[in-house]
Amino acid sequence: MAEEISLSILSGKGGTGKTTLAVNLALALENVQLLDADVEEPNDYLFISPEIESKETESVMRLIPEVNDDKCTACRKCVDFCEYNALAMMLDNVLVFEEVCHSCGGCKIVCPEDAITEKEKELGKLRHDSLSNLDFWQGELNTKEEKAVPVIEKLKTKIDRDKKVIIDSPPGTTCPTIEAITDTDFTIVVTEPSPFGLHDLKMVIEMLNEIEQPFAVVINRAEADSDYLIEDYCQEEGIKIILKIPFSRKIAELYSEGIPFVDKLEGWDEKLQQLYQEIREEALKQ
Amino acid sequence: MKEITVISGKGGTGKTTFTANLASLLDNLVVGDCDVDAPNLHLLLNPENKSEAVFKGMKLAVKNDDLCIDCGLCYENCRFNAITAADYQIKNLKCEGCAVCAYVCPTDAIKMEETETGTLYEAESRFGEMVHAKLIPGADTSGKLVSEVKNRASELAKEKNKDWILIDGSPGIGCPVIASLTGSDLAVLVTEPTMSGFADLKRVMEVVNHFKIPAGIVINKYDLNENISAKIEAYAAEEKIELLTKIPYSRVIVDSLKKGELFVDNDAELRTKMLTVKEKLTKILEK
Amino acid sequence: MKLVIPAVAEGNMETEVHDNFGRATFFAFIDTETEEIDFVENTAAKKSSGAGVGAAQLCADNEADIVTAYHFGPKAFKALTAAGIEVLDLNEQKLIKEVYSDYKAGKLAEAEAGPGGHH
Numbered sequence: 001m002a003e004e005i006s007l008s009i010l011s012g013k014g015g016t017g018k019t020t021l022a023v024n025l026a027l028a029l030e031n032v033q034l035l036d037a038d039v040e041e042p043n044d045y046l047f048i049s050p051e052i053e054s055k056e057t058e059s060v061m062r063l064i065p066e067v068n069d070d071k072c073t074a075c076r077k078c079v080d081f082c083e084y085n086a087l088a089m090m091l092d093n094v095l096v097f098e099e100v101c102h103s104c105g106g107c108k109i110v111c112p113e114d115a116i117t118e119k120e121k122e123l124g125k126l127r128h129d130s131l132s133n134l135d136f137w138q139g140e141l142n143t144k145e146e147k148a149v150p151v152i153e154k155l156k157t158k159i160d161r162d163k164k165v166i167i168d169s170p171p172g173t174t175c176p177t178i179e180a181i182t183d184t185d186f187t188i189v190v191t192e193p194s195p196f197g198l199h200d201l202k203m204v205i206e207m208l209n210e211i212e213q214p215f216a217v218v219i220n221r222a223e224a225d226s227d228y229l230i231e232d233y234c235q236e237e238g239i240k241i242i243l244k245i246p247f248s249r250k251i252a253e254l255y256s257e258g259i260p261f262v263d264k265l266e267g268w269d270e271k272l273q274q275l276y277q278e279i280r281e282e283a284l285k286q
Numbered sequence: 287m288k289e290i291t292v293i294s295g296k297g298g299t300g301k302t303t304f305t306a307n308l309a310s311l312l313d314n315l316v317v318g319d320c321d322v323d324a325p326n327l328h329l330l331l332n333p334e335n336k337s338e339a340v341f342k343g344m345k346l347a348v349k350n351d352d353l354c355i356d357c358g359l360c361y362e363n364c365r366f367n368a369i370t371a372a373d374y375q376i377k378n379l380k381c382e383g384c385a386v387c388a389y390v391c392p393t394d395a396i397k398m399e400e401t402e403t404g405t406l407y408e409a410e411s412r413f414g415e416m417v418h419a420k421l422i423p424g425a426d427t428s429g430k431l432v433s434e435v436k437n438r439a440s441e442l443a444k445e446k447n448k449d450w451i452l453i454d455g456s457p458g459i460g461c462p463v464i465a466s467l468t469g470s471d472l473a474v475l476v477t478e479p480t481m482s483g484f485a486d487l488k489r490v491m492e493v494v495n496h497f498k499i500p501a502g503i504v505i506n507k508y509d510l511n512e513n514i515s516a517k518i519e520a521y522a523a524e525e526k527i528e529l530l531t532k533i534p535y536s537r538v539i540v541d542s543l544k545k546g547e548l549f550v551d552n553d554a555e556l557r558t559k560m561l562t563v564k565e566k567l568t569k570i571l572e573k
Numbered sequence: 574m575k576l577v578i579p580a581v582a583e584g585n586m587e588t589e590v591h592d593n594f595g596r597a598t599f600f601a602f603i604d605t606e607t608e609e610i611d612f613v614e615n616t617a618a619k620k621s622s623g624a625g626v627g628a629a630q631l632c633a634d635n636e637a638d639i640v641t642a643y644h645f646g647p648k649a650f651k652a653l654t655a656a657g658i659e660v661l662d663l664n665e666q667k668l669i670k671e672v673y674s675d676y677k678a679g680k681l682a683e684a685e686a687g688p689g690g691h692h
Contacts, residue, residue, distance in 0.1 A: 015298010085623025
């Protein structure tokens, strides 16, 4: 077994503090890899590598059908087969709507005339930056593209198991989220002590239990008088709360400026290093 | 009858909190929660559900093991890794419903069946009727479910002769947001003064512009970064979008939310701000 | 000429216009010569994606000449124009008969493609 572990960081919805935790944890550790898998709204780069757009990129491609009009007999089998309405037959010509195409390849299989071939189209990109102690990868979905899963799959091929791996996963409970956390050793769920936070936390936990993923909870914007909202629930369910990041105007201000709080607030480096060690022990036990 | 949709682009800007507080100040309304990924509005409005309906989304592959001859064609042709290599079982969470496996199966062992993707609720809150929905985990965000919530809200509004429909829109800039805005008379954009908040505001505004409907901006927690707030104000002035209000980073708002209460009930100054928003919205819609 | 108007239900000239082209429940087909009105169910609305394209296909299959709606997504717009169908924008009209009379009065403007969804 590798010495280090891989962690995925997740929240029920955006704006909960997932990015804050992922970035600060990565910066507090050494020999670490941070993968931003929130491919629709990758934000980690703002704190880690603001110039990422000028760094090396790698395309993630998908296949799109192309119809050879000379061979096509307008039989319409492809149009009728497509579950996504990505093909239409207009005046005996097949139109392809690339954005709705799911790249399933079905039209090519059903075409009796061999009139359909496939071409590659860029779905998204991976970007990479190497900092002294931190290997940073970001997945990014091109605008007008919807399918995040293949970008996340490709991003995960960059995982280096000799390093501590942190995956900032997309929020919510949909397929891209599940893809991002699958195969990670442990998941951290970030929530906040409010009825909204509790509600979204429950949704996420339902999903994590379904896929049998080990996890623990971090309370962001924690406050003595309201943490019970989350604590009571976690105690009842036997869920561990492994960290509280306090409600602090300072942290919110730093965030708005794109400054990681470990750089400005004392003691957090050690606290986050300790957090990793605790999770590591917990994960290796399982 | 006028329909207002509240959107934000980025998550966590306070869109839902704003919507709930505005709802309490509008008379004779129907509320719709189109944030079907993370529906939270009911936590502040505490509606009582009156009826619910199962929402069926896409079809998924279902295999009959008795007919399967283990030929492996389904596995070879599936582009989504949705079929296990060992025993050709379908992984529901991976299946995209394309039907290729059902097509290539020589023994008709695989059928496509509609599956439940969520639940649609009709409810009664102290401010009026409310329509909301919940997706099951692993189900994909669907513009179809958003449209369903909106259709139901607008039917209810017509039946009961309402003056307002207030929609808590979906986050992001994709299909669900477009479905949230379709048919609305006005868009309210709730933003916050962060780099990502401002960037998302501009992106979501592009979507709003295509609908040729008026828009208003709310800057939440404006005093967290007055520099970026000023930029947002300048942007609003340039684009001729009305600035509806600036809400401070406030203890009262945080505390109200934690108790599941409305901040307009706990702070006179904030209440006045929200009443001004209501006046401004009414005025924009009268034009 | 066949004029198509998205409708909230199967009905008549008094039926309300649906505000969403792809997700309309029915389409009213009006024969502008005879003024007869037919309703066709929009089966595309039930698909989880590409409703606009599916609805455009349905209009083309039923030999529409002109299609009206409050808003066309880019894909529906492309599909309809590829079929040689004229695409017109609605604005204030609430009932099918209002759309029809505005059409006859030449008050409907040519549509442009707006932003579209994927689902």
